[in-house]
Amino acid sequence: MKLNILFLITFLSLWNVSIAQSLKIYSGKYREGTATYSYKDNPDGGRIYEGSFVYTTPxxxxxxxxxxxxxxxQWIYKGYKKSLKLSYKDGVLDGMYQFINGGDNACTLLLTIKDGKFVGSAKGIKIYYTWNRLFHYRGSFSGQFDENGYMDGNWTFEDDDSVYVFHATYEHGVCQKCYREDITTGDITQGVIKINLHSIVIDNFETIEGEVDRGHSRWRKYDYEIEKAPSPVIQKESGYGAFLSGRSLVGGLPRPRHNVAEEGRVVVDITVNPAGYVIATSVNSQTNTSSTDLCKAAMEAAQKARFNAIDSTGNQVGTITYYFQLR
Structure with missing residues (x-):
């Protein structure tokens, strides 16, 4: 038994040494600055990044x-009066997310992301949000997300002018109760609060991915608030999001054609060839509607999307998200 254990330990040690010896180090020019990183040669050509990475620009x-x-x-981004700390697991955002922008009284966003979704408590300072889609405020907020990435429970928002405090109660993404309190008069006004956290996270995420885009998995985007529809209603497509790493839309995103009185979010998986054409579409599991009409309309529109051409031999996968809301 002792000989077997000794042999195993010796074998593992030799294997670890062999792996370490196969890694190489690059240090020198890299895009707009310099970088030092470890890698191993890819048998099919190119490099497979493995281990530490440091990239510096002015x-x-x-x-x-x-x-x-x-x-x-953990990955850390530091710029002029700006820092971003975030964690990945196998190329997908997973773990702590901390964003600070500015000096004194800085904009701050503290979140936890698990498998690409917001979960648990969330806090922010000097974050923008809207009231009844017309009035824009900046202030502090606190709340929490459920395990599926939707706003849940009690949320509180307070504007920087110390005039209004907004209160909202959510149940798995659906706003059950929402009102604004004027702390100077005590007046209460009903309304709807909308906070656009995903755009902040996406902007920061794409900043880093644009600088160091090494074979990462795409980050799934979610809609964090589903509003109840007022009556009467007119159906319209009211928003969209497109994500294809390192690529940009050409001529804007085609709008879906439909005439059904339904609402929901349709997330379409897309496959794009090097020329920029969408060659395949399918409905992503993060779609929150069972409407075949909305899904069909979203896929037909996504199929017409066009992205910039790239010098590559492989296809790319991404998503296009359409938000259908009743007005």
Missing amino acids: YHKITGQFKNDKKDG
């Missing part, structure tokens, strides 16, 4: 770890 610094060419563990 404007910012990015540090993190790669595991088999995908981001893994």
Whole structure:
């Protein structure tokens, strides 16, 4: 038994040494600055990033770890009066998310992301939100998300002018109760609060991915608030989001054609060839409607989307999200 254990320990040690010896180090020019990182040669050509990565430009610094060419563990972005700390698991956002922008009284966003979804408590300072879609405020907020990434429970928003406090109660993404309190008069007004956290996170996420886009998995986007429809209603497509790493839309995103009185979010998985054409579509599991009409309209519109051409031999996958709301 002792000999077997000794042999196993010796074998593992030799294997670890062999892996370490296969890694190489690059240090020198990299895009707009310089970088130092470890990698191993890809048998099919190119490099597979493995281990530490440091990228520095005159404007910012990015540090993190790669595991088999995908981001893994904590990554840190530092710029002028700006910092972003976030964590990955196998190329997908997973763990702490901390964003600070500015000096004194800085904009701050503290979140936890699990498998690409917001979960647990969330806090923000100097974050923008809207009231009844018309009035825009900036202030502090606190609340929580459920395990599926939707706003849940009691949320509180307070504007920087110390005039209004907004209160909202959500049940798995659906606003059950929402009102505004004027703390100078005590007046209460009913309404709807909308906070656009996903756009803030997406902007920061794409900033880093644009700088260091090594084989990462796409981050799934979610709609964090589903509003109850007033009556009477007119059906219209009221919003969209498109994500294809490193690519941009050409001529805007085609709008769905439909005439049904239904609402929901349709997330369409897309496959795009190097020329920029969508060659395949399917409905993503994050779609929150069972309406075949909305799904069909969204896929037909997504099929017509066009992205910029790239010099590559492989196809890319991404998503286009349509938000259908009753007005």
